[in-house]
Structure formats: structure tokens, C-alpha cells
Amino acid sequence: MAATPQRTSGSVARDDYLEQIYHLMEQKGYARAVDISRNLGISQSSVTNMLQKLDAEGLLNYERYRGITLTEQGTEIAKAIIARHEMLTRFLRLFGIAEETIYADVEGMEHHVSRATLEAIRALTQHLETNPATLKEIVSQMSLPES
Amino acid sequence: MAATPQRTSGSVARDDYLEQIYHLMEQKGYARAVDISRNLGISQSSVTNMLQKLDAEGLLNYERYRGITLTEQGTEIAKAIIARHEMLTRFLRLFGIAEETIYADVEGMEHHVSRATLEAIRALTQHLETNPATLKEIVSQMSLPES
């Protein structure tokens, strides 16, 4: 798929790394390659390669045997990725979809959602959250043998 | 991303092949490897490999130098993929998003949308299509410097 200027996303891999590192930093102030490797299910040597690349791009500080931290620019991108993840999750939760299904959908969809689509989903979610009767009517029209 | 039983999608690549072959068959009754290669931007040797794999899975009939046709099972899967593509397109068109942005988003998102999410989007789209005042209110809440 060709990237367009409207994409909120860089590459899928880059997004997933920045997202993971941000969450690890929240938990303990820094991230370790071994934790990223485990959380993303990617080999340590691949993780090392990508960390060097993201370091060269100025998105994080990576020195072997030391904790990884995001730069200001890396933090900004990570926050946008996480905000997008949370927006899509909030949207899908309106419809009584199983949490694990929502998580799998969001992890996939979030890399392919333009700013315009995200803004439509935000306005839609806000409307449905403040108009429960409308939401209830929509949900009642869903035919689902299972979630 | 681990596949779940709720996914509407097989692999991204498989979906894209079946979708393309279906469209080519609609145009002229059969598909050729060279057209698939051009439309998907994939090398002919990779296309040949995948066609052999899909043939072995019973999804299409592939003999070198002859046209490719989908089996009944392949046709059924392709139709589901195309219906999902069309549903997502119909949904995003409600919000005045640029056509090329919609196309890029749908081509990415369609591989990551569970049956439950697709059904929610279907019910939502139907509601907004039949309640233009609600849609208009939502669109008026969107803040978009550009589409």
C-alpha cells in the first residue's frame, strides 16, 4: 500500500516499537530490548537492528546494556499512536464486541487509519456516547450469533 | 497478530490475490499471472509461487500459460472479501473523506476487521443512511483542515 501524506502511521513495525517502548517507560522509566522482544514476539537480534535504526532516526536513545528511552520526538509519535489505539478501542466498545476481538482488530486497523477516518470515528463515538438512545437502536439492529 | 476464529480474513496476501482474481474474472472470464503481478505490484515469480499454493489449497485452478479461474470455494471467499471492502467504503463515504484516502484506508483496514466489527459498521452505516439529520450533526462536529 502506498503511503499518503494523510496517514497517521509510519511503518507498522516502527509504530509497534514506539508504542511498546512508551508503555514500558510508563511502567519503569525505561525499556529493555529483552522486554520489547518478548512483548512483540520478535527475536532479540531483530529488535536490536530496529532499535539501532530508530536511534539513528532520532526517535530513541539506545546503548547496549542500558535502558532505552524515547526522545521528545519519539514520545510525541508514540503518544499519537496510543491515542489512535485508544480512540479505536473506545469506538468498538460501544457495540458490545468481545474485548479480545476489539484488541485484535485495533492492533491491526490502527496502522491503516488516516487522520480523516480517525476524526470521523472520533465525532461518531462522541455522538453515540452522548446519545445512548441512538446507540441502543443501532446495536439492536446488529445480528450476531457470537461476538 | 494471532489469527482468531472470529477473523473474516485469511492472510493479507491471500485475500489480495483472491480479490484481484475475482475482479479480473469479472472483466474477462479469467485472470492471468501477468495482470495479477501488475495490479498487486508483485514480481511474477512471487505471483507464480502464490498461485501454486492457492491451487494446492483448492481455491483456484492454475496451469501455466492458461487462464486462472477461482474454484467455487475460492469464489465464495473472494465474494466475502469484496463485500467487506464495499461495506467499509460505504461507511467511510458517509463522512466526506477523499476517495483516495478511503481507498488506502479500506485496503489496509479490511484485513483486520472481525465479523463483529464489520456487523457493527454495517448497522451503523444503515442507521446513518436512513437518518441523514444524525449524520449531518456528526459531520458538523468533525474538525478537518483537509480530508
Ligand SMILES: [Mn+2]
Ligand atoms: Mn496498538
Ligand SMILES: [Mn+2]
Ligand atoms: Mn480490498
